[in-house]
Amino acid sequence: MSFTHLHVSTAFSAHYGVSWPDTLAAAAAADGADALACTDRDGLYGTVKHLKACLANNLDPVVGVELAVITAAGTTANGATFNNAGWKITGRVVVLAHGQIGGEGYKALCRLISDAHQNTASTAGSRSRSAKPVGVTQEQLAQRADGGGAPILTVLLGPYSDVGLALGRRNYRQGRTLTEQWRSILPIGALVMELVTHLSPPGAPLSNAHAVRMLRLGEEAGVGSILTNAVRYCEVDGAATADVLDSARALTSLSALPDLQPNGQGWLKSAQEMEALAGELAREAGYGAAGAVQLLASTAAVTDRCRMDPVQDMGWKQPVVPEAAVIGISRPPLLELRQRCNAGLTTRFPYARIEEEYELRSRLDHELGIIDRLGFASYFLTVAEVSAMIRTMGVRAAARGSGASSLVNYLLNISQVNPLAHDLVFERFLSRDRSTLPDIDIDVESAERHNVYHRIF
Secondary structure, eight states, X not given: OOOOOOOBOOTTSTTTOOSXXXXXXXXXXXXXXXXXXXXXXXXXXXXXXXXHHHHHTTOEEEEEEEEEEEEEOSOOTTSOOSSTTSEEEEEEEEEEEOOSSTTHHHHHHHHHHHHHHTTOSOTTSSOOTTSOOSOBOXXXXXXXXXXXXXXSEEEEEXXXXXXXXXXXXTOHHHHHHHHHHHHHHSOTTOEEEEEOOOOBOTTSTTBHHHHHHHHHHXXXXXXXXXXXXXXXXXXXXXXXXXXXXXXXXXXXXSXXXXXXXXXXXXXXXXXXXXXXXXXXXXXXXXXXXXHHHHHHHHHHHHHHHTOOOHHHHHOTTOOOOOXXXXXXXXXXXXXXXXXXXXXXXXXXXXXXXXXXXXHHHHHHHHHHHHHHHHTOHHHHHHHHHHHHHHHHTTOOEEEEGGGGGOHHHHHTTSOOOOTTTTTOXXXXXXXXXXXXXXXXXEEEOGGGHHHHHHHHO
């Protein structure tokens, strides 16, 4: 059989993940898997490497994130504030983007992560207990998961979610209440219970008993359950490194969640091992062999709706240019670019003869035709805006490299080199066959470099 791991932290999850995406993808493919997830903590840090690794190993990528769920609060029951900013972490969940829907799932996931990091810096400019923690509220999750009638994100309520923590304390009433709260706020079909067992002793986190409670609650609430192994390393021997990372994280974490590994079971287990775990949980829950089949089928169903098409869903190897609105342009970028270049012709060549003007116009039309075909007009306008910004700061700057081969760059005052006067070929800088954005290198005096960065930001 084939099994897809839907909760996998890579080494890009600081102080948490151990193995690199290419190692994990190669191991999953060797086991017969046809898909693999990357769900790094707090961001998409390993996602690009994950896509590349999946493509190299003929796997469908699944993309997600593990985020803290936070709530704004004034005081607790005993009058103590949650923190100086009035925030409390109630648990952690995994969020997976849906695929095959024109990128809407990935877009929602990116925006959700932006929500998580917004306003997290303290007044001192660094993380502190007085800052908003990196995380999202249930309301933000609900907003991003709603695709206008159909969910575009799936939320996995795992052992360290508020529901999982309540069931870990055997507080069934609270677990039911919290589950119902999640069901009421999220779009229908966007919620599923995540079962994780690392074969811990009963009463400890990630035990069979804990997973069985979550399985029963998932069935009772009608949200269903899937099986993961909350993977942190590829092979068994990665557990030692995970212990070291846990120790480092325990010293610096702002969260009191008990998310340290109880034992060394968090590796990328084989399909056979995961099938055996599904059988154990179903049997202990009283659902028998049919329950195990259903659990694995539910896991496969979530996998299928989250399979990503790297090109169509995520724009794999497709250049992304800045939106023209960012620099205050409301009309088509190419029209704006052509007008500025025409103005540049008058400024740069005020006394051009007829034959010179014909050569300039021909070269300009040639360059603009390629820029239009590639859709890069707003990119050139953005670089021009940055160049003008640097000049207004009184900072010395100069364009270098192949960008000096472009008449457009010269007319926009990005470069001070007339390419026609030096017989520079535009195609050395940009051609019709190019699929990536060209580099327009601008050197600034080193003492002012950071001031320039801050002004651009």
